[in-house]
Amino acid sequence: MTVSMNPWIWVSAILTLGIFSFLYKENPFYRICEHLFVGIANGYAITFYWHRILVPTLIDPLSHGQKLWLIIIAIIGALYFTRFIPKISWLVRIPIAIVMGYSAGASIPRAIDASIVEQVRATVVTRSTFASVTNGIYALIILIGVLATISYFFFSRERKGILKPMSYIGIIFIMVGFGASFGYTVMARISLLIGRLTFLLRDWLGLIH
Amino acid sequence: MTNIWEKLAKLDRRIIYLFLFLVVVIPLLFPFKLEPKPMPPVVKLFNYIDTIPESKALIVSVDYTPDTEPELHPMSIALLRHAFARHIKVGVLTLQVMGLGLAQDALSTVTNEFNSRAKTNADSIIYGRDYVFWGWQTPVLVPILGMGENIANVFPVDYYGNRTDTLQIMEHLKNYNDVAILVSISGSAIPFYYITYAQTSFGVRIGAGSTAVQAADFYPYLNSGQVTGMMSGMKGGAEYEQLVEERLGVKGRRKATDAMSSQTAAHIWIMITIILGNIGYFALRRRKK
Numbered sequence: 001m002t003v004s005m006n007p008w009i010w011v012s013a014i015l016t017l018g019i020f021s022f023l024y025k026e027n028p029f030y031r032i033c034e035h036l037f038v039g040i041a042n043g044y045a046i047t048f049y050w051h052r053i054l055v056p057t058l059i060d061p062l063s064h065g066q067k068l069w070l071i072i073i074a075i076i077g078a079l080y081f082t083r084f085i086p087k088i089s090w091l092v093r094i095p096i097a098i099v100m101g102y103s104a105g106a107s108i109p110r111a112i113d114a115s116i117v118e119q120v121r122a123t124v125v126t127r128s129t130f131a132s133v134t135n136g137i138y139a140l141i142i143l144i145g146v147l148a149t150i151s152y153f154f155f156s157r158e159r160k161g162i163l164k165p166m167s168y169i170g171i172i173f174i175m176v177g178f179g180a181s182f183g184y185t186v187m188a189r190i191s192l193l194i195g196r197l198t199f200l201l202r203d204w205l206g207l208i209h
Numbered sequence: 210m211t212n213i214w215e216k217l218a219k220l221d222r223r224i225i226y227l228f229l230f231l232v233v234v235i236p237l238l239f240p241f242k243l244e245p246k247p248m249p250p251v252v253k254l255f256n257y258i259d260t261i262p263e264s265k266a267l268i269v270s271v272d273y274t275p276d277t278e279p280e281l282h283p284m285s286i287a288l289l290r291h292a293f294a295r296h297i298k299v300g301v302l303t304l305q306v307m308g309l310g311l312a313q314d315a316l317s318t319v320t321n322e323f324n325s326r327a328k329t330n331a332d333s334i335i336y337g338r339d340y341v342f343w344g345w346q347t348p349v350l351v352p353i354l355g356m357g358e359n360i361a362n363v364f365p366v367d368y369y370g371n372r373t374d375t376l377q378i379m380e381h382l383k384n385y386n387d388v389a390i391l392v393s394i395s396g397s398a399i400p401f402y403y404i405t406y407a408q409t410s411f412g413v414r415i416g417a418g419s420t421a422v423q424a425a426d427f428y429p430y431l432n433s434g435q436v437t438g439m440m441s442g443m444k445g446g447a448e449y450e451q452l453v454e455e456r457l458g459v460k461g462r463r464k465a466t467d468a469m470s471s472q473t474a475a476h477i478w479i480m481i482t483i484i485l486g487n488i489g490y491f492a493l494r495r496r497k498k
Contacts, residue, residue, distance in 0.1 A: 023226050041307070048306045052345060056366070106350060107405070114405040114435065122433030142432065181425045184442065188280060188421035190233070190475040191443040194468045195279025197233055208237055 002206035013204040016196050145173040214489035225482065232478040236470035243469045247448040250431055254416045254438025255452045257390060258291055265389035266298040266382050270399070271312035272305050277396035277420050283446035283465035284394050284418040285315040287453050293323050294457045298378055299340040300388075302364070304349045304399055309368065316342055322461050337376040344368035349402050357385045357411035385413040390437060394418030400427065404435050418445065443468060 004010065018033035058074055061067040076098065082091040123146050130136035151163055152170030159167055201207045247255070261267060269288055273281040292299045303312050320334045327333040334340065343364035346352040355363035360382060361374045373379050381387055391413055393400040400417040407413050414437050419427050421442025430436040440449050446465035453459050 024223060045306050048309070048345065049347075053347060103350070106354070110405045110409040113409045114401075118433050118435055119429060122429070177425065181422075184421040184424050186476065186479055187442050187444065187472065190472055190479075191280045191421065191468070192276070193229075193233055193475075194237070194443070194471045197230075197237060197471075198279070198464075198468065201234070201237055 004204050004206065009204050013200055016200060020196075144169065149173050214492045217485060217489050218493060229475065229478060232474045233471045236474045237468075240467065240470045243466070243473065245444060245447040245451050245466060245469060247452050248445075250439045250441070251445055251448040251452065252438070254392070254440065255291070255449060255456075257414070257416070257437050258288070258297070258392075259295065259456075261295070261297050261389040263296075264381065264387075266300055266378075266387055267292050268300045268302070268388050268391040269312075270391060270393040270395070270403070271301060271303045271308045271315065272393050272395035272397065272399040273311065273420075274305050274307040274396065275311065278311060279464075279468070280420050280443045280446065281394050281396060281418055282311060282315065283443070283463070284440050284449060285312070286319055286461070286464070287446060287449040288392060288394075288418075289315055289319040290322070290459045290461060291449075291453050291457065293319060293334050293339065294453070294459045296339070297389075298382065300343060300360070300378075300382060301340065302343040302352065303345045304347070304352065304402075305395075305397075306345055306347070309345050312342060313368070316340070319461075337371070337378055339378070341373065341376055341378050341382070342368040343373065349399065350406060353402055353406045354410065357407060357413075359384055385411040388413055390414040390416050392416035392418060394440075396420045396423070398423075400436070401430075404430060408435060443472060 004013075015033050015036065018029045019037075021027055022030040058070055062070060062074075076095050079091045079095050082088045123143055125136075125139050125143050129139045148166050148170035150170070151166035152174065154163065154167075157163060198208070202209070258267060267288075269285060269292075271285055289299065291297075301312050301316060303309055320336075320340075323332075323334045336342075343360070344367060346355075346363055352363045361379055364373050367373050367376070385391075385407065391403060391407065393403050393415065395418070400415065400419065403413075403415050408415050415435065417427055417430075417436050417439040419439060419441055421444070424439075424441035424445075427436060427439055427441070431439055440446055443465045447463070447469050450463040450466050454463070
């Protein structure tokens with residue numbers, strides 16, 4: 001056992017224990033650690049936004065008298081801060097509208113292609129799908145799963161006739177999906193716990209190698 | 210007997226936490242060896258990267274933050290080991306500001322491993338010749354779409370402040386046309402952005418490294434071929450580590466593999482608690498009837 005002499009490791013270890021103390025019950029130590037995290041994370045992000053984005057792309061060119069049109073962009077961006085002045089807070093809609101317009105224009109055609117057209121294409125079963133028997137069976141299961149799940153969420157008609165058994169099959173597929181997601185979620189959360197405990201036992205206390 | 214189930218139903222959750230703590234810690238102190246069996250999505254990604262021609266590059270997008278580091282960092286390290294062992298040119302970027310330190314850590318860990326073993330200049334991994342770290346750019350649409358036109362325009366300077374157009378590696382790494390595959394390792398939806406914008410607009414191949422929580426969301430994209438291969442959670446990282454060591458003989462610390470004994474024990478413990486919880490629920494319900 002070789003306990004670390006690095007003061008930063010000690011800081012990390014104490015903060016980790018502070019966050020873990022919430023498992024016992026909420027306490028001031030946990031609160032301090034939580035607030036420290038939020039403050040440091042924001043400070044870190046703001047520093048990088050300033051040095052890596054604002055200075056090289058806005059302040060440097062303007063200070064050299066280049067790209068003067070950026071002043072207009074900067075003013076529009078600064079309108080976000082009008083949120084804090086009630087009388088002119090409506091001006092915040094201008095940058096929001098520009099960002100939304102750009103994002104929607106850039107996203108809609110590509111999202112339809114990537115998330116709908118390609119997904120529908122992958123669901124369609126053709127003769128070539130059965131070139132391999134295993135692939136063919138999987139493709140059929142996927143096709144049935146997609147149709148059954150969609151029928152479960154089809155609320156425009158009463159669940160009678162073919163819709164009834166289809167929606168029941170849909171529930172089975174949905175439950176299998178939830179089960180898989182839950183299993184993966186357990187793995188994710190345990191991984192994070194292992195990560196912190198490995199840090200405490202290895203880097204801080206030197207109990208494992 | 211019913212009394213036991215009543216006690217279990219009212220069990221203080223802190224006792225369950227204590228057991229979980231022990232179940233995770235004991236295998237860390239006394240590990241049992243587990244060799245992960247690589248699953249098809251991981252093998253597909255490995256095989257594709259393994260056959261990247263000399264003229265093409267691999268881009269690793271380190272799109273995670275310290276909160277998901279235990280799951281995702283081993284993937285970055287394993288990918289870089291693979292690429293450097295095969296002398297594949299690598300470009301590294303991040304779309305998360307807090308990914309900068311993690312990307313830098315992964316690069317320094319792997320380059321130090323290779324350079325400490327290198328006997329000649331050709332064996333060494335040299336910055337600007339074998340790899341480049343472009344750094345961070347925001348908002349996400351700007352670098353994702355911009356790199357399809359000209360990477361040097363999106364990242365005029367690299368993470369270290371060098372002009373990117375002066376680096377040797379950039380002579381043959383202009384845009385997505387020079388990229389064999391882009392692997393986005395992320396705890397968020399960033400791989401979806403790469404699929405939606407980079408792949409749809411420029412046709413670049415996408416690989417994904419995701420947290421286990423998100424893995425189920427990515428499978429439809431794997432099935433459709435929009436994702437070439439993927440690693441899911443800590444297990445995915447362990448599988449890639451296994452492939453790199455087994456097929457390429459590249460040794461190094463295998464963080465994800467080391468954690469799999471704890472992971473397995475914790476899963477067994479959680480399964481036991483779920484089973485006990487359900488039995489107790491039905492036993493108590495019968496008693497009430």
